[in-house]
Amino acid sequence: MDFDHAVIGAGVIGAASAYHLKRLDPGSSVVLIDREKRPGAGNTAKSAALYRNIFSSRTSQLLATSTIRYFLTIPEKLQIRPTGYLWMFSKDQWDASKNALSNLDPVKDELEMWDPERLLDALKIRTDGSGPFPGVHKGLLGRLCGSLSGMSVAEHYVEEFMALGGEVLLEKEVKGFELKNKGSRFAPWDEQGLRSITLSDGSELSGGKFLFCLGAWTQEVLGRMGIFSGTLPKKRQLFGIKVDDPSQVLEGLEPGNVPALILPAAGTYVKPLLERKLLITGLADDLGQPFSIDGDGPDIDYFERAIAPVLSHYFPHLKDWELKMKWSGHYSYHLPDKNPVVENKSNLHWAAGTSGSGIMKADAVGRVAASGLLGISDAELFDGNRIPTRSLSLRHRDVTVESFVI
Ligand SMILES: Cc1cc2nc3c(=O)[nH]c(=O)nc-3n(C[C@H](O)[C@H](O)[C@H](O)COP(=O)(O)OP(=O)(O)OC[C@H]3O[C@@H](n4cnc5c(N)ncnc54)[C@H](O)[C@@H]3O)c2cc1C
Structure with missing residues (x-):
């Protein structure tokens, strides 16, 4: 041929x-x-099929913003849920990210700053810190963000x-x-x-x-x-938990309209699909995870040790949940x-x-x-x-x- x-x-x-x-x-x-x-x-x-244009490098901003704008021309076909993306920072993370945050200037029209009070109006979230879990100092909501298929x-x-x-x-x-x-x-x-x-x-x-x-x-x-x-490849894992009562997590927000959440503890993130009574969670685990395409699938111990305690801290009302799904894949990193x-x-x-x-x-x-x-x-x-x-x-x-x- x-x-x-x-x-x-x-x-x-x-x-x-x-x-x-x-x-x-x-x-x-x-x-x-x-x-x-x-x-x-x-x-x-x-x-996790989330999209956002919150990036510190101008190149990533350009690549993501134009791609998202194209995707938004065919929202049904791509199953777009334009729910936004809420990045929560501890005080230390906020101070350490000053340079990166100042690089967000070109996309600032699509960003909103949320203080802890605004967060409490939206979510039943704990904003004070305790032990290894830092308090929430600021939230940055990206509006040109959401999820798709x-x-x-x-x-x-x-x-x-x-x-x-x-x-x-x-x-x-x-x-x-x-x-x-x-x-x-x-x-x-x-x-x-x-x-x-x-x-x-x-x-x-x-x-x-x-x-x-x-x-x-x-x-x-x-x-x-x-x-x-x-x-180089590196394994990444996601876990889906079933939440029978979404009001354990939500305050003012509707179940189908909750932004993706980045919690201030070690890059734990949550893709809420609460209209389906689901929360998909993952964590930016790095040290200990080899650069390798091999790997033996998701590790429940990892979920129990590293993710569940973070969820329990920030969502103290979240009592009735059950791990329903888990899977792993690989990032292709350029470092x-x-x-x-x-x-x-x-x-x-x-x-x-x-x-x-x-x-x-x-x-x-x-x-x-x-x-x-x-x-x-x-x-x-x-x-x-x-x-x-x-x-x-x-x-x-x-x-x-x-x-x-x-
Ligand atoms: C857990 C996890 C969460 C993620 N979350 C997000 C997110 O929220 N948002 C986001 O934008 N990205 C996310 N990503 C990253 C995203 O999945 C990748 O950046 C993207 O899918 C890369 O696309 P690709 O086409 O390069 O790779 P792939 O989709 O992996 O495509 C590579 C293709 O090559 C084929 N292939 C491999 N070897 C051969 C061969 N020898 N012969 C023929 N075919 C071959 C494979 O079958 C595969 O279809 C996530 C990734 C993981 C693992």
Whole structure:
């Protein structure tokens, strides 16, 4: 099989990139490949699927704001719940975040400051501190924030891609590669690059350019070709608890209208789905969690030791709840700046390193990846802003560190 461009990985990043490639280069043949049965069935399906444009780096703000504005044009299709995002800070966190908070200026029109009294009007939350749980000093509510369905985002881009004539191969795993010339025996004067990939059904795809959008699997695959992708995987876990009586948590807010909550204790976050009597919670566990794609699923001990006590402190009225679901996935981290990576070596391109916020940046990252592959120096985002394609590369990187990662 010959093609002009092959995109490997049909999560939100690969699906959006494939669509934007076909849109920007309509005469080309583009194929999108994934080993799963459905688009988005990798880590896209494992996410909390929250979106926000509260980021300290200008690059992340641009990527997320334009992506969210695009998503808001098709709210039903993406199951958008524009409930907002309430980030709660202790006094120490607030003081330590002064620089990062001052970088929020460009998005300040979509932010509201909540003092503890305002919080108490909305939630049955405890705002004083005790032991390891700091008191709540300030709340920052992002209005251009909420949740959606990550799978629907991936499926949407695949549909649009196919409508433009793109080809999709599902249940096909990339198993092998043939490099140009002599594989690992390159002489300095040899042409470098990837000639073809072999799929699990034995077929071979060769031709133009390859864009790997493998999220947390990026290093595992590219490493086999001698490439350091600048990204590493790390396990992250989510737990769903059933709350029979939402009034144990709510004061003035309606069950279907509660913002996502970041509590001031060690990055514990809550995605409230109280109209379904559910709270989904996770925690930015870091130390002790290896950089590895392996992992044995969610760890209940971890929930009981690290998350349940935080919930019990901040929501002291929350008495009747039951752990109903649990799952884990992997972030694809780019350290130290935690912005996405869009890079290439010869005809082999990759887009990954979304560091836990790939869904909310998918449209913009897809535009940057497609533009980079086509040699366009400035990617045009949905909202008309432009971003230099190379600013997300490893070699010419031009981004500031992102501090608001959970
Ligand atoms: C617990 C958790 C919570 C999260 N919460 C949020 C959130 O609230 N908001 C947000 O924006 N982001 C969140 N994220 C991050 C988000 O899920 C990712 O940033 C995003 O899904 C990355 O998309 P992707 O397309 O790069 O990766 P993926 O969706 O993982 O796609 C990669 C694809 O590559 C395919 N693949 C891998 N190897 C091969 C191969 N050899 N051959 C063929 N196909 C292959 C996989 O099947 C997969 O479909 C969260 C992640 C986790 C784990």
